[in-house]
Amino acid sequence: MGQLFDSIAEAFHLLSGGDIEVYGLIGTSFRVALTSTVIAAIIAFPLGIWLGLGKFKGKRAIDIIFNTLLFLPTVVVGHLVYMFLTREGPLGDYRLLFSQTAIVIGQVILATPIITAMVSNAIRVADPRIMATSLALGTGRLRAYAALLGEIRELVLLSVVAAFGRVIAEVGVSMMLGGNIFGKTRTITTGIALLTSQGEFGRATALGLVLLIIVFIINILVYQATHRAGT
């Protein structure tokens, strides 16, 4: 128990003391996860709208595929992307393996199905008249889609937060594709894995708490936004 309390104290010490190494890890984690989430959202919003509104043959199959992708183990994604990025792979010439870009690619693959599935499900249960009304009012198709997303904005926000939560917390992709390079691709989670393997439990716990504290703050903000927004 004493060790746990020491770790909590160390977590706050690391956060407040401006331990440059810890801030480096936090920075890498957030920069990479944020980039991945934004890219994933850009891909997933149109996909989600398409799946949510669309009535076409094979739609059910695509829905099931996207729901299955929600459960993709991070190491499977890591491995698959590795096969593409390695020098002998199809994208090998770009020399992306063991870089932040490589992690982002893997994380986009993890995050996109989450946002897609949540957005398309939300659209399915949303009022079908929104699109019709918007279009009848003479707005363009893009604006109508925006209005649609606006109507389900809380769920859209939650989907983005859920996606961000998954990628900031994952270790498989970051470890395999980033290589855990100090100062470059070492993230909070791969840092924790390394520290634990070296028996540095105190610092590892502290880093875990750092991650929790930051995610906690984000959730408070999201909670406020979604609840004051008047549902």
Next chain:
Amino acid sequence: MEFQGNFKSAHRQILVTIFSVIVICIFSCTPARDVPGEEPDDTSGETQQNVVIKLATTTSVDNSGLLNHLLPVFTAETGIEVDVIAVGTGAALEMGRKGDVDIVLVHAPEAEQEFIDEGFGLARHYVAQNEFVIVGPGSDPLGIRNVRTAEEAFSLFLSGDLQFISRGDNSGTHKKELSIWELVGETPEGDWYIESGQGMGAVLTIADQMEAYTLTDSGTYYSMVNHLDLVLLLLGDPALENIYSIIPLNPELHPDLLHDEAMELVNWITGPTSIDLINDYEVNTHRLFNVANR
């Protein structure tokens, strides 16, 4: 419609949230060094950024802190940055085969020779050495501290009375362990033989937690000794010599790798500055490596 009235403020709330998240991120990003998508790339003309080479090496070299001790000096002297990817020797050589890294630093002489014979590496350059040791719980139920050679110790492990944690990851340490089982002439099998598939630091932690024996390089053991209850039970067997070599890759196979910079690292790490740094490197008052055979 109530919704219409709320729309603007709701919208603003969400914008505020997103803005706050971004502010937190920017705040947390400030001391970080590079930007995603701008991973240093040798093909683009860099202005102020150092050239970066990728070194695949073993967890034993990295976990012991040796590279953190050496590489900043190398970077300061040459302007070449080294990204270290720490894996097992087997995985490191595989990265070298594929050309995913520019150079490898490993410790499995036979596998290294094979790597060179196959045409992937140019030559082995001796960097440093230490030794493999057998560690285990202080109670030492099998009496490993009473034997002199790894072969004898391993024969005692076969009794299965206490667990032995194997790296099981095709690393240099794992290869060394297998070579000793070959000397013993038995295949380790049973509940007592645990193949962890993890790095050296992780295996020491597992052995520590499970009160089991394991074979480790002395460098990683000494660098972690403060976190471990494991004690050193056998050392000094000549069969347990542990030699680290750096191997530049064959430019003909992967012409676009940074071979010149990799050679600079070879010359520097086998040169006088590095000899002193390696000999002086101490953790927990133990000298972790020496360059006796250079």
